[in-house]
Amino acid sequence: MPILKTSTDALAVPKTDITLDRNQLRQILQLSHAVNGSMSPAYLVQQMARAMEEIVPCMCCYVWVYDSASGEMWSYRDNVRLQTQADHILSGRAFLEKQQLHLSHPAEDSLLHEEYDRLDGARVGHYLAHPLFDAQGNALGVMQLMNSAIHPFSGSVMDMLGEWALLAGGRLRAVLELHQWQQAFYSFSDVLSETLDTRDYITSGHSRRVTLYAMEVAQQMNLNVGQRRRLQLAALLHDIGKLGIPELILLQKKRPGEDEYEIIRRHAQITRQILSRIQFPDRLREVVDIAAMHHEKLDGSGYPAGRRGDEIPLGAKILAVCDVFDALTSRRPYADRRPLEEVMEILEKETGSAFEPFIVYHFKNMPLSRLIQILEYGHTEHFDGEDLRRLDDHTLNDLARADGIATPVLEEIKQIFNHYYTRAYRG
Amino acid sequence: MPILKTSTDALAVPKTDITLDRNQLRQILQLSHAVNGSMSPAYLVQQMARAMEEIVPCMCCYVWVYDSASGEMWSYRDNVRLQTQADHILSGRAFLEKQQLHLSHPAEDSLLHEEYDRLDGARVGHYLAHPLFDAQGNALGVMQLMNSAIHPFSGSVMDMLGEWALLAGGRLRAVLELHQWQQAFYSFSDVLSETLDTRDYITSGHSRRVTLYAMEVAQQMNLNVGQRRRLQLAALLHDIGKLGIPELILLQKKRPGEDEYEIIRRHAQITRQILSRIQFPDRLREVVDIAAMHHEKLDGSGYPAGRRGDEIPLGAKILAVCDVFDALTSRRPYADRRPLEEVMEILEKETGSAFEPFIVYHFKNMPLSRLIQILEYGHTEHFDGEDLRRLDDHTLNDLARADGIATPVLEEIKQIFNHYYTRAYRG
Known part of the structure; x- marks a missing residue:
């Protein structure tokens, strides 16, 4: 089975027994500073993706945000907007099921193949979609990592991602809300x-x-x-x-x-x-x-x-x-x-x-x-x-x-x- | 001289050589989660003050926010709104001068006396006003601590406050901006x-x-x-x-x-x-x-x-x-x-x-x-x-x-x- 799903109910509350060492904690704080000034959703999702790439060196990271009005997921990469129906992409599936989606091998999954074809024909070595929640536990979107250099992820890397998802999720919620009111x-x-x-x-x-x-x-x-x-x-x-x-x-x-x-x-x-x-x-x-x-x-x-x-x-x-x-x-x-x-x-x-x-x-x-x-x-x-x-x-x-x-x-x-x-x- | 002023130009950018140990870093992260869901300025400034009290046990902490339209500082404590002209209170002075204000002893300063008279007649044992900046370095207000149990503050406590001020400042900016648009x-x-x-x-x-x-x-x-x-x-x-x-x-x-x-x-x-x-x-x-x-x-x-x-x-x-x-x-x-x-x-x-x-x-x-x-x-x-x-x-x-x-x-x-x-x- 190439697809491992992990329930993420627990992701919405901060963990108290995190396994991170001092350097990892400092890195999380530094990354937190890095997104702390962003007021625009388009800029923020790119900053968040860049921060993820610092935590887990990998070929491409995306933050996908769900738009409830249209049922679509959108993201930005190199200031280009990407947008597609949530059920047409893997990250959308992870979002809709509110579950972590973990693929260790180039998958047979047709959705994944289609998706990679769109993304310059790159082939997946490793795929992780991690739902993003705000502090109230509302799902906002998905953090997606592909072709990471580290593989499989260690427990502490997953903890860093989880910690990061929570902090960045809170920021994302505020910035999305601000954008909506504007x-x-x-x-x-x-x-x-x-x-x-x-x-x-x-x-x-x-x-x-x-x-x-x-x-x-x-x-x-x-x-x-x-x-x-x-x-x-x-x-x-x-x-x-x-x-x-x-x-x-x-x-x-x-x-x-x-x-x-x-x-x-x-x-x-x-x-x-x-x-x-x-x-x-x-x-x-x-x-x-x-x-x-x-x-x-x-x-x-x-x-x-x-x-x-x-x-x-x-x-x-x-x-x-x-x-x-x-x-x-x-x-x-x-x-x-x-x-x-x-x-x-x-x-x-x-x-x-x-x-x-x-x-x-x-x-x-x-x-x-x-x-x-x-x-x-x-x-x-x-x-x-x-x-x-x-x-x-x-x-x-x-x-x-x-x-x-x-x-x-x-x-x-x-x-x-x-x-x-x-x-x-x-x- | 009871009043020590410290220039805070450097506060607007994250420090790279922070002296904090793992527990302190974890505490900062935990506190960050605690304010990460707040969408209302009134609630946020009280949460921020409570977080400060966890870092530095003290009698009363306030976060004062400057309102440029009225030239007033406002805060909340026990869900009661406080509001006064910036130049009528010490924290306002710290804000206007964009400087840390540090008083080690009950001051002769008349402004302080007046202020304490208003605050239930409590007398100051120790006073610290620390300007709050957003990630762009714009001054938002002041974090104010009075009558702390720890005195004088150690270097790492000050670093924790500084770190906290930056993270919370970014949140405060977003929430204030959101409130303004609403x-x-x-x-x-x-x-x-x-x-x-x-x-x-x-x-x-x-x-x-x-x-x-x-x-x-x-x-x-x-x-x-x-x-x-x-x-x-x-x-x-x-x-x-x-x-x-x-x-x-x-x-x-x-x-x-x-x-x-x-x-x-x-x-x-x-x-x-x-x-x-x-x-x-x-x-x-x-x-x-x-x-x-x-x-x-x-x-x-x-x-x-x-x-x-x-x-x-x-x-x-x-x-x-x-x-x-x-x-x-x-x-x-x-x-x-x-x-x-x-x-x-x-x-x-x-x-x-x-x-x-x-x-x-x-x-x-x-x-x-x-x-x-x-x-x-x-x-x-x-x-x-x-x-x-x-x-x-x-x-x-x-x-x-x-x-x-x-x-x-x-x-x-x-x-x-x-x-x-x-x-x-x-x-």
Whole structure:
């Protein structure tokens, strides 16, 4: 029988009679430090696998995590995500049966063969799947070791793995839980933003597009992960204050009058009132300022507070450009999309007074293929792949230059872009 | 000099030359297991303090955590929360200076005296404050030991504390971060629910009151923490689908017509559409069903899906009662509050067909003092304390009995209740 199964009921509680010597205990502690800072599931499972390889030198270690929503096991190796139905892989079987799975020889097991075929055709010399529990005894996933140099494992190596599984399992639970709540918050913001967008015919899809533009600019500007996350949330939520503006005003099919604009302008202040009551995590607190200041201008002529220059956070300055660009290029019930030249002229005129010049530059430096896909978000099914490839290598900055010296290539790019930009449809 | 300060720059990285013997290492590992399951900051800081007391027997240990939003330090002892400005306590000083603070003798330090006066007048024999870092070296708070039996601390005890501080610090960071995201999600739901309530004049404040009723029923029914959390979120968000209903219909000052009710009824289905796109953490997934089924009825005559009996989750059955009670007792632009007797009759009539009898019983079993405070939520400033105390000991169930056998006491309770219930005001 190549498959030995060991019940792991006892794994969920710390052993009191561990056989480990001082060096082994120190090693466990060191490894514990090594995963103790990880806040991301993808990073943590890789760190855990690396720690296992220190305990038991072996060809490949994986930590597989069970996702109860999908019934799948996922893992990461070399930052590549692996994912498959739990009953399609051995580690999934070990997880589902909550039992250690131990194979000493290349197995006849068909599941194993299939699995190894997927893993670069390597052949198994030794296989161990060890269920992972959190401190409450809830099963989280499986630690999997293959082709170890030491074989069979000694009792103390198994004890080290068990000890490690418990410590790392506790960390994994916390990090998974954290990740779930982060996803909950982001998906909530996302679905809310999309729902609110539909409340405003004038700018239907607006928050979504502003978010996509802002993420492009963030990439052009090489913003770090924290800055991107704050900008993304602020972009999704910047118009949440429109909840305080009557639909009678938002939904009319004519251009709003000055009195009505006066009311619409209140949304920026209402956005601040609403967002400042959300208890954002420390690192996201700036979201309130970024979102609430998206109508402030460099020269202090914006609203609601008339902030100027450095008083306006970078993220708000990015939103300002994206927000106005989207407003200028939106199709409206009472007007078609403005010609791109006109849009660029308005943007140009306000650069330096309203907008930060380097942000406008970065905005205009996104590939035209991305720009047109965001402009036409929700209507991209008729895009021609070859057209997109041609737009890949050019930007609005290029087109601006083309106005002076119109090379045949740039003229053609402009035509391709305008073909989609001026497309007439009502949906 | 009673105060010795030690720079703790080195504390943020694991020591490689630790002096600990095998037993000490095992103890650290055991303690690590002990905090490895905690997901709540309040519980964790107490577990951490208890672990410190195992390392260094001493009179009292605290883990103080710094809250950057308020500039305060907080801790828990015997499940009581302590909180104070960081610069008002010694541990806060140690935190702000990021330095170990070591006092060998009862100090002349006035801050310390003040602090000890607060702590039951105990006098210090020995004091150690040790900054707590996470794995990235961010300061989180302070571990504080007072009146230890061992004094002065040996080098290996200090090493154990240092080792412990690092492991526990990593856990603390994860748990604090988790808590922040949970708070972010709940406060987001809360502020959104309140904002949406204002969109619907007919039932302004409705979601808030339904949530308060539901929490009272949950307490009467002894629901566990998880059930309460799901019910709370579902109650806050049950009408989020009204975002899909035009304000023209929601905001009118007359009773809606049948066509309009038809449109309003769509909100339950829209609530499902919106909430099912939020990636709720595993334990909260039921929120979608609870919220979306608040108009289902026991006998299958409800909407949107006509579910019946056991197909409707307990939480949705609770919401159904609270939702209807609030609708029946709301002041409306076109009508005053219905007399309580009429409300109770309607509720009674639907019990068994629409509502689960034992839930109606629990609803009617909440103290009248709570009931009237929720009914009058936002207008409780004129409540008389003595009246509330008298209402404390009686319930709707009592009043129902009073209709048959009207004792003088119950008649009086009824009058007090009705005094607030029928109060006429417009605001």
